[in-house]
Amino acid sequence: MRSNRHTASPLSTTFVSVSNMVRLIQRKGLSTCLVGVADRIEQEFLRWEAFDKSARIACHSADGVVELMPIADDQQFSFKYVNGHPKNHRFGLPTVMAFGLLADVETGAPRFLSELTLTTAIRTAAMSAxxxxxxxxxxxxxxxxxxxxxxxxxxxxxxxxxxxxxxxxxxxxxxxxxxxxxxxxxxxxxxxxxxxxxxxxxxxxxxxxxxxxxxxxxxxxxxxxxxxxxxxxxxxxxxxxxxxxxxxxxxxxxxxxxxxxxxxxxxxxxxxxxxxxxxxxxxxxxxxxxxxxxxxxxxxxxxxxxALEDFAALCFMRDAAAEFGIGEQIELVPNNPDPKNLFGLLGSQRAQLKRAA
Amino acid sequence: MRSNRHTASPLSTTFVSVSNMVRLIQRKGLSTCLVGVADRIEQEFLRWEAFDKSARIACHSADGVVELMPIADDQQFSFKYVNGHPKNHRFGLPTVMAFGLLADVETGAPRFLSELTLTTAIRTAAMSAxxxxxxxxxxxxxxxxxxxxxxxxxxxxxxxxxxxxxxxxxxxxxxxxxxxxxxxxxxxxxxxxxxxxxxxxxxxxxxxxxxxxxxxxxxxxxxxxxxxxxxxxxxxxxxxxxxxxxxxxxxxxxxxxxxxxxxxxxxxxxxxxxxxxxxxxxxxxxxxxxxxxxxxxxxxxxxxxxALEDFAALCFMRDAAAEFGIGEQIELVPNNPDPKNLFGLLGSQRAQLKRAA
Structure with missing residues (x-):
C-alpha cells in the first residue's frame, strides 16, 4: 500500500478497491464499461480453445455457496472468488460479493487484484446482452x-x-x-x-x-x-x-x-x-x-x-485502471532482493532467535 | 485501506501484507509461530471429518504451476493461491509465492486476506515436524x-x-x-x-x-x-x-x-x-x-x-494479527448501506448516464 504507480518492481500487485472501482466506472462511464466488457468477452470467446478451462469449485452450505472460478491461457491465469447467499440481506450484506486476480503464467506473480462485485454485475449483463x-x-x-x-x-x-x-x-x-x-x-x-x-x-x-x-x-x-x-x-x-x-x-x-x-x-x-x-x-x-x-x-x-467472462472483465478493468492511474500497489508477495533467502526477510531484528516456551 | 482497526463494519476485510507479516513474526517470534501453527494443524487434523475437502486445482504450464487450494468447515472457508516455478530465480522472483483468504461460510464475506509466502514456509515446516x-x-x-x-x-x-x-x-x-x-x-x-x-x-x-x-x-x-x-x-x-x-x-x-x-x-x-x-x-x-x-x-x-494446513495457518495468523493490532482494513467487497441497490454505489456522479459512442 505504498504508492499509486502502476508499474514498479517486478513484483508489484495493483489493487483496485470498491471505492476505486466506483471512480473507475464513473470516469469511464458505465455504458462504455458494459460495451467494452462485452467486446472483450467476445474477443476471448473467439479464442476459446486457447484456454485451460474447468468447472468452478463450489462449497455449498445451508444458506449459500462460495465459489472459486479459475481459468488460464498461456499468458495469464485468473480466478474469481464469489459467494451467493440469498438471505444475506438480513445481515445488511449483498447477496453476491466477489473479488479476483490476474497473474502471470510464466512466473506465477500476482499482478492485478480487484473488487469484482460491481464488475461481476457488469460482466454478467455484458455476457447476457x-x-x-x-x-x-x-x-x-x-x-x-x-x-x-x-x-x-x-x-x-x-x-x-x-x-x-x-x-x-x-x-x-x-x-x-x-x-x-x-x-x-x-x-x-x-x-x-x-x-x-x-x-x-x-x-x-x-x-x-x-x-x-x-x-x-x-x-x-x-x-x-x-x-x-x-x-x-x-x-x-x-x-x-x-x-x-x-x-x-x-x-x-x-x-x-x-x-x-x-x-x-x-x-x-x-x-x-x-x-x-x-x-x-x-x-x-x-x-x-x-x-x-x-x-x-x-x-x-x-x-x-x-470464468472466461471474469478473465475478460479483469483484463478490461486492469487496462482501464492503468489508463486512469487508478489503484494502489500492495505487497501481496515478497519483493525480496534475494528470493532464495526467504528467511533473510525476517533477519534484521533477529526475532527468530526467540525460542518457544 | 482506511484504518488499522480490526473489527469495524460487518464487511471489513483485514489485509496483512508481507511487511506486516514480517513484523508479526518478529513480534511473536518465529519459534512461537512454528510451534503455534503445528499445534493448530494438529487441532484441525483432529477435526478432519468436519471439513469439506477437495484436491487442489492446478494450472500447469511449461515452467511451473499455479494452484488454488480451497477448504471449509461449517464456519469458515479458506483458500490459498500458490505458484511453483523452479526457474523463477532468473527473474529475481521467488520459486513459491502465495496469498490466501478466510471467509465466513454463513455469509460468504471475506474476512482476512494475507500474504502466505512466509506463512507457507512456516506451515510446511510445522506440518513436517x-x-x-x-x-x-x-x-x-x-x-x-x-x-x-x-x-x-x-x-x-x-x-x-x-x-x-x-x-x-x-x-x-x-x-x-x-x-x-x-x-x-x-x-x-x-x-x-x-x-x-x-x-x-x-x-x-x-x-x-x-x-x-x-x-x-x-x-x-x-x-x-x-x-x-x-x-x-x-x-x-x-x-x-x-x-x-x-x-x-x-x-x-x-x-x-x-x-x-x-x-x-x-x-x-x-x-x-x-x-x-x-x-x-x-x-x-x-x-x-x-x-x-x-x-x-x-x-x-x-x-x-x-489446504487444511493453510486453513490452520491462516487462523493462527489472523489471531496473531488481532493480538498485536497488525494489518490494514481493505475494501475488497462493498460496504453498501443498501445491498439490494448495488447500482446506487455508482449514483452520486450520475456517470452512468454517459452512453457508449
Missing amino acids: LAAKKLARPNSRSMALIGNGAQSEFQALAFRDIVGIRELRLFDVDPAASAKLAANLQGQGLEITLCTSTAEAVKGVDIITTVTADKTNATIITPEMVEPGMHINGVGGDCPGKTELHRGVLEMGAVFCEFEPQSRIEGDMQQMPADFPVTEFWEVLAGRKAGRVSAEQVTVFDSVGF | LAAKKLARPNSRSMALIGNGAQSEFQALAFRDIVGIRELRLFDVDPAASAKLAANLQGQGLEITLCTSTAEAVKGVDIITTVTADKTNATIITPEMVEPGMHINGVGGDCPGKTELHRGVLEMGAVFCEFEPQSRIEGDMQQMPADFPVTEFWEVLAGRKAGRVSAEQVTVFDSVGF
Whole structure:
C-alpha cells in the first residue's frame, strides 16, 4: 500500500478497491464499461480453445455457496472468488460479493487484484446482452425483466446499449425492488412498465430476462408464457438446486450455454437428461454452429456465469485502471532482493532467535 | 485501506501484507509461530471429518504451476493461491509465492486476506515436524536436510523446536545454498555439517528431509541410502511429474500422507500402483491407525501440502494479527448501506448516464 504507480518492481500487485472501482466506472462511464466488457468477452470467446478451462469449485452450505472460478491461457491465469447467499440481506450484506486476480503464467506473480462485485454485475449483463445480440430476433426492442435486485439495472443498461432494447416490463415478488429499479432507470431513455405478475410482464416481449436470487428449484417461466420467436435470457438459475425455467421451456427451442460441463450441473439444464441438446455459445460466435434459425424459433441462453467472462472483465478493468492511474500497489508477495533467502526477510531484528516456551 | 482497526463494519476485510507479516513474526517470534501453527494443524487434523475437502486445482504450464487450494468447515472457508516455478530465480522472483483468504461460510464475506509466502514456509515446516514428532523414533536428534533453498531454514528450526533435532547435515547441488543456510542458522543451537553428497549427508541420521525444487522426476534418495529406523520427510515431491524418492524407498516401510486422493496424484506415491498402501496422517493423530510400529521400521511422510494446513495457518495468523493490532482494513467487497441497490454505489456522479459512442 505504498504508492499509486502502476508499474514498479517486478513484483508489484495493483489493487483496485470498491471505492476505486466506483471512480473507475464513473470516469469511464458505465455504458462504455458494459460495451467494452462485452467486446472483450467476445474477443476471448473467439479464442476459446486457447484456454485451460474447468468447472468452478463450489462449497455449498445451508444458506449459500462460495465459489472459486479459475481459468488460464498461456499468458495469464485468473480466478474469481464469489459467494451467493440469498438471505444475506438480513445481515445488511449483498447477496453476491466477489473479488479476483490476474497473474502471470510464466512466473506465477500476482499482478492485478480487484473488487469484482460491481464488475461481476457488469460482466454478467455484458455476457447476457452479447448472447441476446446474436440469438434474439434482430430489432428486438422490448424486454421483460423478472427479478429486480442488485443486478437488474446492469442488465437493463447492457440490453439498451448492446441490443437496442427501449421498452422494459418489470416484475419482482418484492414491489419495492421494482420501484427501486424504475427509479434508478429514470432518464435513461427506457420506457418502463411496472407489472403485477411474471405472466403480465412477459406478454408480447421480444426478450425475457430472469435474474432472481432464490436458491431453490423455482419455476419462474412456464411454457404457456413463451411466445414464438422470444429469446429467454436465464441468468438466475446458476447452481445445483437453483433453477428458474420450467423444463418445458427448455424443450420449446434451441438452448445455448457458456461451458457445457458446468452448465449441465448448474444451469436450468440440470433438469434435463445428459443427452439433451445444447450449443456452446462460443461456437455461434465463431460461426461453427447455428444460432437462431428462424423468426419463430424460441432461443434460450441458459447462463450460469463462466470464468472466461471474469478473465475478460479483469483484463478490461486492469487496462482501464492503468489508463486512469487508478489503484494502489500492495505487497501481496515478497519483493525480496534475494528470493532464495526467504528467511533473510525476517533477519534484521533477529526475532527468530526467540525460542518457544 | 482506511484504518488499522480490526473489527469495524460487518464487511471489513483485514489485509496483512508481507511487511506486516514480517513484523508479526518478529513480534511473536518465529519459534512461537512454528510451534503455534503445528499445534493448530494438529487441532484441525483432529477435526478432519468436519471439513469439506477437495484436491487442489492446478494450472500447469511449461515452467511451473499455479494452484488454488480451497477448504471449509461449517464456519469458515479458506483458500490459498500458490505458484511453483523452479526457474523463477532468473527473474529475481521467488520459486513459491502465495496469498490466501478466510471467509465466513454463513455469509460468504471475506474476512482476512494475507500474504502466505512466509506463512507457507512456516506451515510446511510445522506440518513436517508434527508428522516427524509422531512418526520418527523418539529421541531423534540428527537430520539430513537435502535441498537448502528458501524453505530450509524453516524446516531446520521447526525440527529443532518440535522434534528436538540438534544436529543437521546439509547438502544442496548448489553449495552457495548450503552456505546461506548454514550462515542463517548460526547461533541457533544447531550443530551443522556441510556435506558434499546426499549419500554423505544422510549417513547415520535419524531423519532425512528432502526439500528440493526441480519440477522433474528426480531420484534424490535411493534405497541403499536408507538405514533401518530412519524417518523420511519428503517435502519437495509435490506435483505430477515432480518426485524425489526412488520407488524402492516407498517400498521399504510405512508410508503416510496428508489427503490420499491428492497425494496419489501429486506425491512421491504417484510412482506407485493405485492400491499401494498408505495411511492418512490424521488417522495416526486420532489414534485410529498405527504410526511407527518398531524402532527398525522405516517411515515415510510423503508430504505434498494440503489446504487444511493453510486453513490452520491462516487462523493462527489472523489471531496473531488481532493480538498485536497488525494489518490494514481493505475494501475488497462493498460496504453498501443498501445491498439490494448495488447500482446506487455508482449514483452520486450520475456517470452512468454517459452512453457508449
